[in-house]
Amino acid sequence: MSLLADPAFRRYWIGTTVSLVGDYVTLVALPLTAVVALHAGPLTLGTLTALAWLPSLLLGIPAGAWADRQPSPRRVMLAADLARSLVLRSIPAAALLGMLSLPQLFAVALMVGALSVAADVAAPALFVRLVSPAGSVVGGQLIHGSRAGAALVGQALGGSLVALLTGPGALVLDVVSYVLSALALRRVPDGNPSVDADRPRGRLGDGLTQVLREPVLRLLLASAMNLNAFMVMATALLPLFATRVLGLGPAQLGTALAVGALGGVAGAALAGPISRRLGTAPLLALGALLYPLPFALLAGARGGGGAYAWAALAAAELVSSVGVLLYDVGCGAVTACAVPLAAQSRVAGAFQAANYGVRPVAALAGGALGTWLGLRALFLVAALGGAMSAVWVLRPPLWWFRVPAPAAAEQNLGPRGHRQEAPAVL
Secondary structure (H helix, E strand, O other), X not given: OOHHHOHHHHHHHHHHHHHHHHHHHHHHHHHHHHHHHOOOOHHHHHHHHHHHHHHHHHHXXXXXXXXXXXXXXXXXXXXXXXXXXXHHOHHHHHHHOOOOOHHHHHHHHHHHHHHHHHHHHHHHHHHHHHOOHHHHHHHHHHHHHHHHHHHHHHHHHHHHHHHHHHHHHHHHHHHHHHXXXXXXXXXXXXXXXXXXXXXXXXXXXXXXXXXXXXXXXXXXXXXXXXXXXXXXHHHOOHHHHHHHHOOOOHHHXXXXXXXXXXXXXHHHHHHHHHHHHHOHHHHHHHHHHHXXXXXXXXXXXXXXXXXXXXXXXXXXHHHHHHHHHHHHHHHHHHHHHHOOHHHHHHHHHHHHHHHHOHHHHHHHHHHHHHHHHOHHHHHHHHHHHHHOOHHHHOOOOXXXXXXXXXXXXXXXXXXXXXXXXXXXXX
């Protein structure tokens, strides 16, 4: 049976998809608000991105431990959606009153980042209640396929809405998306009560301990941290590069990113066949190369704001989006199969703290290097450094990792299809 035929998963998927559309509008609109309305430079834009990711470093581990103690990960996600809608609406309100400032953008980025950590560490615990180990790749394809589709729609809308309504006006769509996501999550069941009753109450650092103890997770995290560090250096400054170096306007930037997001749709569709034919580690390695390397070509693109500059950005984003979706689906399959149900949020929190925790430092470093070396040289450094992430994936035992076949995975299922123990990964 298709996962989308299951009402519980379908509502979870719809809520996730709607929220992601708004997220991608904000991904374009918030930095463009800083650049166009408040005349932000590389260091300011790097600081804005750093503040958005700082909560992952500071709150990832405690948030994961806290979320694992909650009886309902769904309620955590629902509350985070509603709170983010309240925080974001302060930007268009301040703009209408003529009071918008960089400190407010910094504060909103920090608060939305903190609430996103809570939602993100709760999501894996809800996902594994709804999807069996054998369905983890298919479920990941659906979620990441939605991410790709949301990137396509959201970024095109973001650029167009910024051109029509200014950045603060475009953010209204993200406010609405969080409310709609909360409405969808209201009807998702909380999961098997018997699983919750038996759930152990671990210590704060148990998630990080498990990641460091398990070689597969340890190598995966090292690869992801390297990839995130270098790519955030470039992506944090992409709106500035597009507008000031390539000479593109907000609408052109949004449409180029939207065309590039088609690569994410292709990546989500290709992830399953590649994983089945080659294995999960080759899927990760391919994604780790395709994601960063197009930025090296983008560094040499001609400016002037013409069709060539637009096509160069769209092509780079297209190939890069294929890579990031291949990589994300592979990461999701590894963690869904290698981590027991009771530890999902704690492990997700450890990944948030370590993996996403490098992003604030990387964003600040990108802002400083972009000012010192120039944006073109920064993109070249980011592309080559990010491609080194594939080296970690090539090492055993991660290279030998395989997602369990359906017959084997069913042996690890408890009542109503819930995971009892982590399947063997070595």
